[in-house]
Amino acid sequence: SSFTRRASNLAHVVIKAEGATPTKSVVVLHGILGNKGNWATFSRRYTSRSNVPSSEHAAPFLHLTLCPQHFLPKLMEVPMPIATKKELVATLEAKGFDIGQAQWMTTNLKPLGDGFVWKMDLPVVALLFKAFLATDCWPILEHPPPNTHIHVVRAELNKFWTRDVIRRFDTVATQTHHRVHLHLLEKADHWVHVDNPQGLFAIMQRSFK
Structure with a gap:
């Protein structure tokens, strides 16, 4: 894989396979107090579809x-x-x-x-x-933009996924004619790319065919 750093107001890294000419891009955003290197290992492995991401270098997170x-x-x-x-x-x-x-x-x-x-x-x-605490994203899920599908990953071990929240997602999926999708990532908590990178890779891969 190769890395390209560009001068801009938004710090970022472009990751692609050596010699590749990509026709599509995936934008990966890190969380609060994170940095652009947090998802680098996962993203770099994804550029080679034969390499399923592993959890190496995950411990600090x-x-x-x-x-x-x-x-x-x-x-x-x-x-x-x-x-x-x-x-x-x-x-x-x-x-x-x-x-x-x-x-x-x-x-x-x-x-x-x-x-x-x-x-x-x-x-x-x-x-x-x-x-972030003041932002309500339910209106976006309930009324997604035209020609858009929204995929949300539910970390199995994360305590914020209450029964009420899961039921509301089920309702939203029906109301939007299944343009909002909820995916269960087993054995994962907050750090989804660390706790179960193989499972996350499999979920994402379905959308990139």
């Missing part, structure tokens, strides 16, 4: 289980720049992060002078998260 409303204020309290990544780990542990969470957060640092600063603008992240 398993640690960030805190809710954003809990950890964002603590991250904003960390004085920047910070001298070393080791110092960040110690600082976050003192604020209640476990060792895995604290170590994972060092992936969000970038060098500046003799120390490190956050790659992201935390006040902006806080605003984005607030906007």
Whole structure:
């Protein structure tokens, strides 16, 4: 696979198989506090259809289980720049992060002078998260744009998938003449591409034929 970095306001990486001339594109967006490398392994393996993604290099992602409303204020309290990544780990542990969470957060640092600063603008992240909580996507699902199908992955182990939510999806599927699709991803929680990459690959592959 090859990587192409372009100068733009939106940081991104283009991934394609060596020598390939793609006719279609898939846009993969990372989550809050993530970065454009989070899905790189999964996406790179997808460019070669003979390679089913595996869960290698997945361990660091398993640690960030805190809710954003809990950890964002603590991250904003960390004085920047910070001298070393080791110092960040110690600082976050003192604020209640476990060792895995604290170590994972060092992936969000970038060098500046003799120390490190956050790659992201935390006040902006806080605003984005607030906007996320205030956004109701049900109207989009209930009235999808013309000639559009919407596929949603339900992580089997994620506690936010309540019976009421699942029933509502069933209703939406009927109302939209099955233009909204709900796919069950077994043995997966929040990190779907980490918990069950093979299953996620299989779900996505059906749409890319």
